[in-house]
Amino acid sequence: MTEVSIEAVKEFFIDLQERIVGTFEELDGSATFLRESHESPNGGFAQPRVLTDGAVFEKAAVQFSYSVGDRLPPAATERLPSLTNKPFQATAISVIVHPRNPKVPTTHLNLRMFLVDAQEETWFFGGGFDLTPYIPFEDDIKFWHEQAREVCRNDDHYLELKQNCDQYFYLPHRGETRGVGGIFFDDFNNGEFIDCFKFVQAIGERFLNAYSTIVNRRAHLEWTSEEEEWMLLRRGRYAEFNLAIDRGTKYGMQSGRRIESVLASLPPRVNWRYRHELLVSEKLANLTSKLQPGIDWLGIVDNSVDKS
């Protein structure tokens, strides 16, 4: 398999989806995913898997899609504008988890591949994973970034993808990142297809392992109603990002895609309270000091070659 194969990527995504769903059902121990399939007339198909009202996961969406289109939307690529409006195939897996326990962080994974039928057939990958804690544990944040570092080639590669993540998941109106980040990349096709695909596979595997580890560490901890209220308020930030800022959600809403799939990422319960800082304790509000771009979680910035 040294040739470019979207079939192989589809197979991997479908298998990864099945394993994530299985692992999450085991972790939850109570609820199961609703399993659906939707086919498009042109050969595309989607497999949403959504869990609602679990013991550990209040909502988890693990979605696979394969689509075939006549015109690559401009939103699909920034670096390769010459490809827009060409026929294409795309396949993606996306995961969003809203846990019940505010000590378990929310997480998000997205992996996608595009194959574009241009003068020369062109492919590229995109995706990444990020973490959004409510009650932050520094151990978990460092562990998460260690995992991110390990899937990358070296420190500089990690720092570049981490910076992408901090920049993309940023709420300017709040002056905050959405969470404590991770990695994020777009228009990725450096080198051989097989090496890029291996990188994407490694991200998927690492994600499942890393997030499961954190859930196992924290899901059994008690929480207070004040902490839960804090989580519901912080979920408001998540909804603000997804509805007002996220390019993928915007594109999904405007393009007439199945709206339940597009908005499956929204938190199950959200509170918006006017001037909530009047009500939550400083200890919890200290989370926001961790929600800034460029925090050197692994203490490696000084070791890296590129300090620009």
Place this chain on the structure above:
Amino acid sequence: MTEVSIEAVKEFFIDLQERIVGTFEELDGSATFLRESHESPNGGFAQPRVLTDGAVFEKAAVQFSYSVGDRLPPAATERLPSLTNKPFQATAISVIVHPRNPKVPTTHLNLRMFLVDAQEETWFFGGGFDLTPYIPFEDDIKFWHEQAREVCRNDDHYLELKQNCDQYFYLPHRGETRGVGGIFFDDFNNGEFIDCFKFVQAIGERFLNAYSTIVNRRAHLEWTSEEEEWMLLRRGRYAEFNLAIDRGTKYGMQSGRRIESVLASLPPRVNWRYRHELLVSEKLANLTSKLQPGIDWLGIVDNSVDKS
């Protein structure tokens, strides 16, 4: 007072705000509004009034603002683009109410005046009011539209402003209007200032009276937990509209205005449930048949001159 006077409009808005706040506190009987003032260095000032966790109102925001700027933002006018980037003054009152009882509808009022220092001093008004029921009572919807009709000059004027409202408060990704509408107008400066100002005053007075009447009719009714869940889900649509579609919110988020004021319109508690249609009864879901543009609530379309 036959001259153009933004001072007179400010005074009216401040007085109207005080009366709305007083009436709502009386209707609620339990909670009071947090009263704040914020001054800008350039002479502008804002008076947010927000009530939280009342017996009748779960959240109500009644905000006054007066602002002075060097450059009129493009978002301020569509019909008069030659005025953008000119020095201006603006004053506005906005009201959003999220009731506790799903039988009481959410409502929204906005009234604003711009005074632009162009070659010729130019003024215009904008605003309107609209209603968003959860459990719809046809009597209330008709009553609301009767009030809207009565502030307008005639049937055609009402139908024009109602159509604006249906068009503006529309969620394309849901194929639904935000609620059952009302009136909406922009760049309004037809005829004498004093007549336009009287129209705006009439809208403010009528709004307060109409909404109070509906609250008095419904706030004492019992409701079920199923009806409450339905309201929380429908509030999701409200958040979707405000965060993803509303021009005013978008402008406020991007322009660096005080974010707590900009987002005070968001519902206090919101649920997003994947495929909620699997869970709510048909009776409740029938609401959506009323959320379509162009419903002739008053049966007057055939009587109107302009049927285009």
